[in-house]
Amino acid sequence: MTRAVVLDLDGTLVDSAPDIARALTCALTAHGLPGIDTDRVRALLGGGAEELVRGALDAVGGDPALAGPVLDAYSRAYRAEPAAATTVHADAREALQSLRDKGIRIGVCTNKRTGLSHDVLAATGLAPLVDVVVGIDAVPAGKPDPGHLQAALTALEVSPADALYVGDTGIDALTAQRAGVPYRHVSWGRPLSSVTTIDTFGALAEGLTDKEFHATEQ
Known part of the structure; x- marks a missing residue:
């Protein structure tokens, strides 16, 4: 039975690319580099801030040695x-x-830092709907390491078989596979083959029977 749904944050629950692109552009131009547009940022999201900055530097032709200061x-x-x-x-x-x-129960498993994740959830009105947030700074290794998702399941007190993970990138799909958790891919994410895709979050309830819902409340 499904007792918890865990979701990625950036690109899955929220479109944070405009704010991330603004902050990245501020950092890049401060180091004499061109800014970066929102669509390009969307293509770089998923691996955490360090990977994002490395990808942005590569995209604008910046020196990889600037990764630390730009970050x-x-x-x-x-x-x-x-x-x-x-x-x-x-x-x-x-x-x-x-x-x-x-x-x-609802969890968020994200390669964004935990504090920033809470800030974004609060600003978008989603915070009261989320029971557990596990950011990249709360675990030894972030996604696609399965331990990241497993930490969220532990906090939610559910087993992999009783959970569902929802994401928008190949990193999310691989994380779920490695952790042994059923996976759903949002249709507005990066196209992937051989995954079950949903067009709305309401579709997560499909296949969950009233009996299953009743069982989670015992």
Whole structure:
């Protein structure tokens, strides 16, 4: 039975690319480099801030040796305004509330830092709907290491067989596979073959019977 749904944050629950692109552009231009646009940032999301900065430097032709200083500048700029232009994808608010009403616990497993994740969830109104947030700084290794998702399941007190993971990248799909957790891929994410795709978060409830929902409330 499904007792918990765990979701990725950036690109899955929320579109944070505009705010991340703004902060990255601020950091890059401070080091004499061109800025980066939102669409290019979307293609770089998923692996955490360090991987993001390395990808951005490569995209604008920057010296890889600048990764440390640019990361520091990006982190300062992003922390100062993490959700000014961030929006919620699809029917996330309504669907998460519906799942919680049925006794399903909700977690977030993200390669964003935990504190920033809480800030974004609060700013977008999703914080009251999430029981557990496990960011990349809360585990020895972030996704696709299965230990990251397993840490979220431990915090939610559910087994892999009783959970569902939702993401938007190949990193998310691989994480779920390695952790032995059923996976759903949002249709607005990066195209992947051989995965079950959902067009709305409400579709997560499909296949979960009333008996299963009742069992989670015992």
